[in-house]
Amino acid sequence: MSIKITNNYSNYVTSNTNTTKNAGGTKESDVVTSVVELKTSTPGVTKKEEIKTGYKNVNNYSKYLQGKYSYMNTGTTSMEGVPTTVSVSGAFLRQCMNDPEKAKYLEENLAAIPDCASYAVSHALGTLTSLSYQFDADGNITIISSGTNDPDGKIARENAKRKAQEKKAAEEKAAKKRAEKKAEEKAAKKRAEKKAANEVTEKGEYTVSATGSDVKNVTEKAMTASMGTFASTRARLDVKA
Secondary structure, eight states, X not given: OEEEEEEOHHHHHHHOTTTTTTXXXXXXXXXXXXXXXXXXXXTTOEEEXXXXXXXXXXXXHHXXXXXXOTTBTSXXXXXXXXXXXXXXXXXXXXXXXXXXXXXXXXXXXXXXXXXXXXXXXXXXSSEEEEEEEEEOTTOOEEEEEXXXXXXXXXXXXXXXXXXXXXXXXXXXXXXXXXXHHHHXXXXXXXXXXHHHHTEEOTTXXXXXXXXXXXXXXXXXXXXXXXXHHHHHHHHHHHHHO
């Protein structure tokens, strides 16, 4: 069972002709970054988002979009455990990369796809086996959904397994980012401490630091460090003399 539904871009243009006239923008080389209000999958709710236009070729524009919407033009992915493809015509990308209105329309819809896939899964008759979102050369969107009654529950179990893997991958990615951030903060702290401990001028001035939970021990550590630093400084100055 497959269902195909198409939404026309022309209807969007008619009702959104003034959405980007007041958008602020900054320009870097030929690429323009604009802050616009994007509709979301929740009726009446919008969000501010930066979009970019002014690209000279489709490849660079596609890379920018894929950085935000990893599922665009990258083959089959998994959304809510259902194999899903999202394809945007190269011809339409060429139009969007230099047209803020069309770029807004494209990003608005790309951003809403995960929520729409979730809605499709929860409202489908039977069990979904695949989803496909297609933007043609004119920006019209076609969704094709396939499903089955799945009497033995095999497909539903496969979808649940993919969904669990999808969730695990997202959690691992988030954990990796947190670990990288923590490691960078630790490294920055060490660099700062090292810089402070070795901050010596040609006049023999120095700055040291020590950390601990006992004020007496901390003071002793600071003084010990200062003696080592000062001795090192004197040695360098004596050589120069």
